[in-house]
Amino acid sequence: MDTPPPTPTPLPPPGTLLGELDTLPDGVATMGELPTEPGSGEAPFRYVLLRSGTEVKAYVNRCAHFGVPLAARQDLLIFVPHTSITCNVHYARYRWSDGTCVSGECDGVGLLAIPVVVDTLGQICVAPSP
Numbered sequence: 300m301d302t303p304p305p306t307p308t309p310l311p312p313p314g315t316l317l318g319e320l321d322t323l324p325d326g327v328a329t330m331g332e333l334p335t336e337p338g339s340g341e342a343p344f345r346y347v348l349l350r351s352g353t354e355v356k357a358y359v360n361r362c363a364h365f366g367v368p369l370a371a372r373q374d375l376l377i378f379v380p381h382t383s384i385t386c387n388v389h390y391a392r393y394r395w396s397d398g399t400c401v402s403g404e405c406d407g408v409g410l411l412a413i414p415v416v417v418d419t420l421g422q423i424c425v426a427p428s429p
Contacts (some may be wrong), residue, residue, distance in 0.1 A: 310359075310413055311344055313427040317357060317413070320421035323350040326380030328395075330360060330373050346413055348423065349395055351381050355423050357413035358398050362386040364405040384410075 311317075311333060323329050327350060332343040345360035345368060360368050369386045370376040377385040383401065385392045391403030398410030414426040 310411075311425050313425050315425040316422055317346060317415060317425065318348050318355075318423045320350070320353070320355065320417055320423060323348055323355070323423075325350050325352060328376055328378040328384050330370065330376060332360075347376070347384065348415075349378075349384065351395070353417065355415055355417055356395065356398070357415045357423070357425075358384075358393075358410040359413060361411065362388065362391055362405070363393075363400060363408040363410055364389055364391045364403060369410075 315333065318331055329348045330345065331348060332345045335341040335343055347358050347360050347369060349356040362369055364386065365388065367388050369384060375387050377387050382395050383392050384395060389404060391405040392401050393399065393410050394401050398412050400406055400409050414428065415423050416426040417423050
């Protein structure tokens with residue numbers, strides 16, 4: 300089934316707090332969202348944090364194949380710890396380490412990575428663009 304590519308998602312500005320390292324279990328993919336201004340009509344910015352030891356990867360919670368969320372709720376999020384994360388709508392599977400599609404109808408595309416830094420207090424924040 301051919302689908303148009305999803306429209307780009309603007310990332311939050313550098314310094315935006317996405318989470319705390321000590322609240323993320325190692326090897327778990329954890330969903331999060333940033334609230335919007337009341338009455339703005341904008342959808343919340345949804346993301347997924349993946350922790351491997353002290354390293355954290357962050358991706359927009361949006362399937363590269365069809366543009367739908369990887370999961371609507373945390374309990375529906377499909378992942379293999381430290382290995383992959385899978386869209387629960389079309390079952391496109393993405394590599395944990397870099398968001399690259401490894402299986403399904405997402406060949407040649409990947410998850411939109413969010414550059415993050417973990418500061419000395421364990422806060423996970425959007426990093427400046429390289």
